Amino acid sequence: MKTTRLSVFPLAGALLFPRMHLPLHIFEPRYRAMVSEALARDRRIGMVQPRDERDPPTLFDVGCVGRIADVEALDDGRFNIVLEGLSRFTIVRELEVSTPFRQVEAALEVAGESESLSLAGRASIEMESRRFADGLGYMVDWEAVTRLDDESLVNGIAQIAPFDAASKQALLEAPRLEDRAELIVQLMQFFGRHGEDSATLQ
Secondary structure (H helix, E strand, C coil): CCCEEEEECCCCCCCCCCCCCEEEEEECCHHHHHHHHHCCCEEEEECCCCCCCCCCCCCCCEEEEEEEEEEECCCCCCEHHHHEEEEEEEEECCCCCCCCCCCCEEEECCCCCCCCCCCCHHEEEEHHHHHHHHHCCCCCCCCHHHHHHHHHHHHHHHHCCCCHHHHHHHHHHHHHHHHHHHHHHHHHHHHHHCCCCCCCCC
8 A cells, every 4th residue: 555645524424435426515614725725736635534523533544535526616715526436545644734624644545446246245235225215214216226336336325324423434444345235234234123313333
């Protein structure tokens, strides 16, 4: 893994996965400054979850680098952006900086080939997704879902499902797509039984 300097955006529950997209509304002055700096440099922002609610919060070690793929600059200085996931990263150390936003030295994971699931794995996650969505009353275009490739299906669910922050972090850190799919099935079964507002798995 090579290391790089990254500006990081700590945001609980908002995960980004490689090859996925995450829309964000940027309104805090420090993060408006971060977006402006990223646009002037390499358009990269590291999305990472905070471990706690302290100020500043402790950060989880693993996040995902996003490239600003689309930006709308509003008249009052706010931004609407869309991040495109590039690769996961691991924080090596936090840097001492004068900017209002935090920066880290991070080891970037080399993006590999697109992964796929076994037939049984694909069937399992599709079946459990239907059961989970029906239980929560979600309206889903299942025909469109069946057309998704395995990586888009698994990472898309991991990114938008109403799991708690610790569960979402475990999904991001899952080493293989098959591992992530199996964990999603377990989480949907757990949260499906205990309700959307249940306690975390930890």
